[in-house]
Amino acid sequence: MPMNAPLPARLQPVQRQHIEHIFQLGDGLDKSHLPAKQTIRNSWLRCLNEYQLDPTQPRPARVVPQQTLIEHRESVDELLHVARAGVDQLYSQIATLGYVLLLTDHRGITVEFRGNTDQDQQLRKAGLYLGADWDERFAGTCAVGTCLHDRQAIICHREEHFDASHIALTCTAAPITDPQGNVMAVLDISALHSPTQHESQNFSLSLVTLYARMIEDAYFLQRYRDCLMVRLDTSREFVHVNGRGLIAIEENGQIIAANAVGRELLANHHQRWPPWSAISTTHLSELFECDIADVLNINSAVDDQLRAFRARADSVIYFISLLEPRRPRTAERLQAPTNSLPEPLAHLGGDDPAMRKVQKLAERLRNEISVNVLISGETGTGKEIVARALHNSGHRSEGPFIAVNCAAIPESLIESELFGYEPGAFTGGRVKGMRGLIPQANGGTLFLDEIGDMPLSLQTRLLRVLSEREVMPLGASTPIHVDMRVITASHRNIEALIERGEFREDLYYRLNGAQLSLPTLRERADKLYVIRRVFNDLVCARAANETPRLRADAISALLAYAWPGNIRQLKNALAFALATAENNEITVEDLPEQCLSQRITRQPIHHAEAKSSEPSQQLVSLLRDHHWNVSAVARILGISRPTVYRQMQRQGIVPPNWRT
Numbered sequence: 001m002p003m004n005a006p007l008p009a010r011l012q013p014v015q016r017q018h019i020e021h022i023f024q025l026g027d028g029l030d031k032s033h034l035p036a037k038q039t040i041r042n043s044w045l046r047c048l049n050e051y052q053l054d055p056t057q058p059r060p061a062r063v064v065p066q067q068t069l070i071e072h073r074e075s076v077d078e079l080l081h082v083a084r085a086g087v088d089q090l091y092s093q094i095a096t097l098g099y100v101l102l103l104t105d106h107r108g109i110t111v112e113f114r115g116n117t118d119q120d121q122q123l124r125k126a127g128l129y130l131g132a133d134w135d136e137r138f139a140g141t142c143a144v145g146t147c148l149h150d151r152q153a154i155i156c157h158r159e160e161h162f163d164a165s166h167i168a169l170t171c172t173a174a175p176i177t178d179p180q181g182n183v184m185a186v187l188d189i190s191a192l193h194s195p196t197q198h199e200s201q202n203f204s205l206s207l208v209t210l211y212a213r214m215i216e217d218a219y220f221l222q223r224y225r226d227c228l229m230v231r232l233d234t235s236r237e238f239v240h241v242n243g244r245g246l247i248a249i250e251e252n253g254q255i256i257a258a259n260a261v262g263r264e265l266l267a268n269h270h271q272r273w274p275p276w277s278a279i280s281t282t283h284l285s286e287l288f289e290c291d292i293a294d295v296l297n298i299n300s301a302v303d304d305q306l307r308a309f310r311a312r313a314d315s316v317i318y319f320i321s322l323l324e325p326r327r328p329r330t331a332e333r334l335q336a337p338t339n340s341l342p343e344p345l346a347h348l349g350g351d352d353p354a355m356r357k358v359q360k361l362a363e364r365l366r367n368e369i370s371v372n373v374l375i376s377g378e379t380g381t382g383k384e385i386v387a388r389a390l391h392n393s394g395h396r397s398e399g400p401f402i403a404v405n406c407a408a409i410p411e412s413l414i415e416s417e418l419f420g421y422e423p424g425a426f427t428g429g430r431v432k433g434m435r436g437l438i439p440q441a442n443g444g445t446l447f448l449d450e451i452g453d454m455p456l457s458l459q460t461r462l463l464r465v466l467s468e469r470e471v472m473p474l475g476a477s478t479p480i481h482v483d484m485r486v487i488t489a490s491h492r493n494i495e496a497l498i499e500r501g502e503f504r505e506d507l508y509y510r511l512n513g514a515q516l517s518l519p520t521l522r523e524r525a526d527k528l529y530v531i532r533r534v535f536n537d538l539v540c541a542r543a544a545n546e547t548p549r550l551r552a553d554a555i556s557a558l559l560a561y562a563w564p565g566n567i568r569q570l571k572n573a574l575a576f577a578l579a580t581a582e583n584n585e586i587t588v589e590d591l592p593e594q595c596l597s598q599r600i601t602r603q604p605i606h607h608a609e610a611k612s613s614e615p616s617q618q619l620v621s622l623l624r625d626h627h628w629n630v631s632a633v634a635r636i637l638g639i640s641r642p643t644v645y646r647q648m649q650r651q652g653i654v655p656p657n658w659r660t
């Protein structure tokens with residue numbers, strides 16, 4: 001944009017000179033009186049060429065209308081709440097030096113302001129005011145707008161401003177980023193007048209950067225207050241008071257989010273070990289040479305409540321302290337990842353491959369009521385829970401769900417219980433007779449648990465019911481039609497029973513229209529999800545006012561135990577802890593004694609490369625046993641996931657679902 005029009009007469013000489021300088025830069029001249037900083041030069045050129053701002057027409061500051069301001073403030077409500085204390089503290093340090101403070105949102109609108117009310121008129125005119133718009137596209141080069149554009153802290157001192165109406169101001173701004181690294185606000189301190197030297201503002205830059213980081217971290221802590229968090233620093237003395245890195249983690253070590261320092265560590269790590277699989281989550285034990293159990297036990301096991309671990313990317317030692325959640329997890333945080341499933345099925349598991357297979361198959365079967373489903377799995381793995389979820393997710397969920405434990409009913413009564421009987425059908429029966437459990441399931445689901453314990457004679461009758469969909473109660477002369485879905489479960493190996501002649505093969509094939517095989521708790525990769533869900537269910541079932549929480553050391557022990565009794569045993573252990581714990585926090589001390597023994601033993605492999613020369617069979621069988629869940633295998637071996645991938649690559653191991 002050439003300077004072809006005469007300048008307005010109202011402009012002062014210093015403003016005229018400033019405008020000339022801008023045009024000189026626009027014309028590609030490189031004079032010594034032009035701004036030295038490249039960021040400022042780039043911004044001036046943007047203002048001229050991209051935003052088409054006319055430097056000969058200085059504009060008064062724009063303050064948005066009240067209603068617009070309210071909307072902008074509402075959009076950063078959570079941040080404003082967290083930032084208030086920091087804003088007041090910073091202002092108390094700069095007020096006597098003649099500075100004002102602005103906090104803007106990511107669009108450059110001033111949503112919080114501190115300044116001297118005696119200077120109200122002057123400040124408003126200069127745009128140092130609540131509601132002032134400091135977007136670079138409108139206001140030209142300025143601390144807030146250029147900071148938003150460049151995403152970095154900046155001093156914009158006097159004639160570095162683009163608009164000639166701002167050249168008396170000195171402004172210093174720093175970005176405040178959200179946990180994803182997006183700029184969500186800018187903190188700025190400005191003065192109407194200042195010494196001419198640029199260096200006079202260097203201290204402002206340090207101060208505003210420091211407070212921006214403190215506000216950012218306060219926001220991070222607030223955002224992830226329900227999560228376990230590690231605080232880290234390279235200095236042992238500082239980690240508790242001002243540890244610079246913050247990383248929110250799941251109790252199994254999976255990283256949820258990190259502040260700027262933590263994100264930098266993650267970026268270093270991924271630069272060295274780029275995630276080459278689709279799995280994008282990283283575990284803390286991949287970043288540091290640590291076992292997650294050691295991290296979870298920091299608060300209970302070590303006197304000064306911190307531990308040192310080496311970062312894998314650059315071998316720097318970090319001191320780590322553990323911040324436990326202030327509040328227990330909310331149901332919302334328990335949301336299972338497979339959320340495209342109907343709710344009852346989604347709640348069955350977190351992210352376990354075997355369980356996901358069960359959930360997906362169950363989803364396909366939920367309305368296929370003519371397909372009989374057999375659920376297999378060790379005792380306590382949740383077979384009945386899965387049967388109920390299948391029923392509740394189908395279009396007959398309003399119908400009855402009748403559960404029958406074939407092993408619990410005495411053999412002599414099982415027939416009458418199942419089929420029912422007419423009045424006077426046998427001595428000792430009820431006078432009015434009884435409607436059997438099978439007829440009661442009409443319109444809904446009959447769940448026959450422990451089907452392997454059904455006597456052979458009854459198996460024959462059940463087979464008839466299944467093929468004819470009719471029941472003949474004892475003593476009746478006409479059959480009752482039943483329309484039901486049949487789900488059976490067994491923890492026994494029915495094929496072995498068939499071989500021994502204890503179970504009818506034809507009945508087995510009739511019942512086994514589809515099979516859902518439940519994994520044991522010890523092999524589930526979503527053990528943490530199960531622990532939280534069972535704990536949450538128990539807490540919700542209690543009438544107590546206060547909500548107890550599970551401490552990290554307890555979770556660490558629960559994750560390490562082998563759970564021969566599966567989810568039922570876990571539930572009993574947690575119920576015991578809830579009933580006997582002295583206060584509202586369940587620690588490892590509150591768990592039943594047996595949970596602290598029988599831990600899953602780790603393989604004696606500690607160094608990532610130590611295994612490279614071993615035969616691949618051990619790794620293959622571990623991977624197979626864990627349904628090719630590399631994260632689970634990495635945890636068991638105590639090595640990082642990339643190391644497992646590298647070993648797989650080196651040994652030519654290819655998961656079945658990658659083979660073409």
Ligand SMILES: Nc1ncnc2c1ncn2[C@@H]1O[C@H](COP(=O)(O)OP(=O)(O)OP(=O)(O)O)[C@@H](O)[C@H]1O
Nearest residue numbers: 348378379380381382383384385491533534567568
């Ligand atoms: N996904 C789950 N979420 C919460 N609790 C669960 C889950 N799965 C199972 N449970 C709980 O674990 C206990 C055992 O579950 P369930 O009775 O369904 O197991 P099962 O495999 O049928 O056992 P069995 O073979 O002994 O009959 C129950 O108290 C149930 O509430």
